[in-house]
Amino acid sequence: MDTRTQLTPGTLTTDKNAAAALGICRTSVWNLAKAGHLNPVKLTGKTTRFRTDEIINLIERGITQ
Numbered sequence: 288m289d290t291r292t293q294l295t296p297g298t299l300t301t302d303k304n305a306a307a308a309l310g311i312c313r314t315s316v317w318n319l320a321k322a323g324h325l326n327p328v329k330l331t332g333k334t335t336r337f338r339t340d341e342i343i344n345l346i347e348r349g350i351t352q
Contacts, residue, residue: 294308294339294342294343295339296339296340296343297339297340298338298339299328299330299336299337299338299339300336300337300339300342301336301337302316302317302335302337305325305337305342308342308346309342309345309346309351310351311351315351316337319345319350320337324341324345324350325337325338325341325342325345326338326341
C-alpha cells in the first residue's frame with residue numbers, strides 16, 4: 288500500500304484519499320467506479336465516499352487504472 292495515505296479497513300474515505308492511496312488521479316478513481324471496481328457510497332446530495340476495504344483489495348490485486 289502507498290505510504291502517502293493510510294487506510295483503515297472498515298471505514299469510508301474521500302475520492303481524494305482513495306486517489307492518493309492508489310497513486311492515481313481523482314478522475315481515475317471515478318473511472319474505477321464506473322468500471323465496477325469501486326462502489327461509491329452516497330451520503331448526501333454532494334457527499335460521496337468509498338469503502339477502504341475495496342480500495343485495499345484493489346491495491347492487493349494490483350488494479351489501479
